[in-house]
Amino acid sequence: MELFPPMPLDEWRETKETLHRFAQVVGKIRLAASVRRNHWWNVPFHLTGRGLTTRPMGLVDGNPVFTVDLDLVDHRLVVTVADGRTASFPLPGHSVASFHRQTLETLAALGIRVDMPFPRPYRLPDTDRPFAEDTEHATYDPVLANRAWQVLGQVALVLEEFSARFSGKASPVHFFWHSFDLAHTRFSGHALDRPTAADPVTREAYSRELISFGFWFGDADLGEPAFYSYTAPEPEQLAGDPLLPAAARWVEANGSHLAVLGYAEARAEADPRAAVLAFYEAAYRAGAVRAGWDVDRLACPGGITDPGLSAPPPP
Numbered sequence: 552m553e554l555f556p557p558m559p560l561d562e563w564r565e566t567k568e569t570l571h572r573f574a575q576v577v578g579k580i581r582l583a584a585s586v587r588r589n590h591w592w593n594v595p596f597h598l599t600g601r602g603l604t605t606r607p608m609g610l611v612d613g614n615p616v617f618t619v620d621l622d623l624v625d626h627r628l629v630v631t632v633a634d635g636r637t638a639s640f641p642l643p644g645h646s647v648a649s650f651h652r653q654t655l656e657t658l659a660a661l662g663i664r665v666d667m668p669f670p671r672p673y674r675l676p677d678t679d680r681p682f683a684e685d686t687e688h689a690t691y692d693p694v695l696a697n698r699a700w701q702v703l704g705q706v707a708l709v710l711e712e713f714s715a716r717f718s719g720k721a722s723p724v725h726f727f728w729h730s731f732d733l734a735h736t737r738f739s740g741h742a743l744d745r746p747t748a749a750d751p752v753t754r755e756a757y758s759r760e761l762i763s764f765g766f767w768f769g770d771a772d773l774g775e776p777a778f779y780s781y782t783a784p785e786p787e788q789l790a791g792d793p794l795l796p797a798a799a800r801w802v803e804a805n806g807s808h809l810a811v812l813g814y815a816e817a818r819a820e821a822d823p824r825a826a827v828l829a830f831y832e833a834a835y836r837a838g839a840v841r842a843g844w845d846v847d848r849l850a851c852p853g854g855i856t857d858p859g860l861s862a863p864p865p866p
Contacts, residue, residue, distance in 0.1 A: 554705055555814065555818045556698060557818075558776050559775070560775055563695035563696075563698075569689060571728075572647045573621065573645075573647065574621065576651050576682055578594065579669065582594050583612065583665050585605075585611075590722065591756060592722060595726055595727050595734075596725065602620060602623035604620045605620070606618060614662075618631050626641060627640060630657050630661060632663070638660055642691055642696070645691070646686045646687070646689035649689075651683055651685075670682050670683065672685075703726065706778075707733060709824055710733065710765070713735070713764065715854035717737050717849055718856045719740065719849045720740060721736065723735070730767065732767035732768075733766045734764065735765065736761050736762070737761060737835070738759045742760075766779070773802070776815075778817060780830075780831060780838070781838075782841070782842060788841065789801075789837060789841050790808040793833070795829040796826045798820075799833070799834075810833075810834040812826070812827065812830040
């Protein structure tokens with residue numbers, strides 16, 4: 552498959568909205584069955600060679616160690632227990648309601664009981680409707696779902712390459728099921744005093760000064776897939792700094808600014824991978840310099856922190 556194949560939002564909007572809610576059902580299970588980590592890093596999915604995984608969880612909640620995977624190659628939900636038992640069912644043909652029911656029944660058949668917190672969508676237009684009542688979202692096109700997985704896998708490798716250039720505290724490259732985006736975040740180490748009125752999710756996510764980078768498939772506000780970056784808290788005059796490539800731009804979002812490079816615009820570049828790396832680097836330097844980070848000290852050329860070593864030659 553070509554690097555960054557076409558992925559217009561309008562083409563797969565209905566499948567995306569269904570798959571997004573499937574992911575939230577599984578994500579709520581991950582939230583209930585994992586040990587909390589700083590910035591909610593216990594919650595996101597990680598990528599596999601076939602789709603998305605919760606990673607091993609359980610034990611602390613009385614359950615056996617288990618994983619739940621969304622296999623976007625064979626298009627199945629797969630539950631695996633550490634003792635080797637496994638169960639699965641196909642993703643096509645389900646509404647959110649039937650997927651929710653089948654998922655819980657599959658877990659129960661393996662002796663897994665999960666007290667799912669708030670079994671309804673998070674920060675979606677139908678957030679007040681329980682998963683168990685959503686028969687509206689029931690579209691799943693395997694070809695488009697697989698293409699989305701291919702895009703995520705390709706973008707993840709570009710983000711991994713970019714993340715290797717930083718030696719400070721940084722998140723893994725991981726997939727946030729609540730917002731349906733792939734992200735990597737760098738931290739300066741500076742603690743922030745968050746407003747007490749902020750909700751607990753926001754307070755923990757933004758308890759330290761950060762610059763985040765990622766990719767999402769688009770939504771009602773930005774109707775196209777895009778690569779993005781933002782700095783929090785946002786330094787003054789950030790949106791006046793130049794970005795690369797020329798198609799990249801700053802856009803307003805919730806009172807602050809996002810650096811955005813449209814997916815279609817990246818595809819149109821002579822070297823899309825280099826263009827995305829240049830975009831992330833320009834957005835990072837804009838935010839880091841404005842916020843007073845020690846950019847040189849935090850640099851990690853070639854993924855190496857020891858100044859006595861040099862990067863190995865390319866194969």
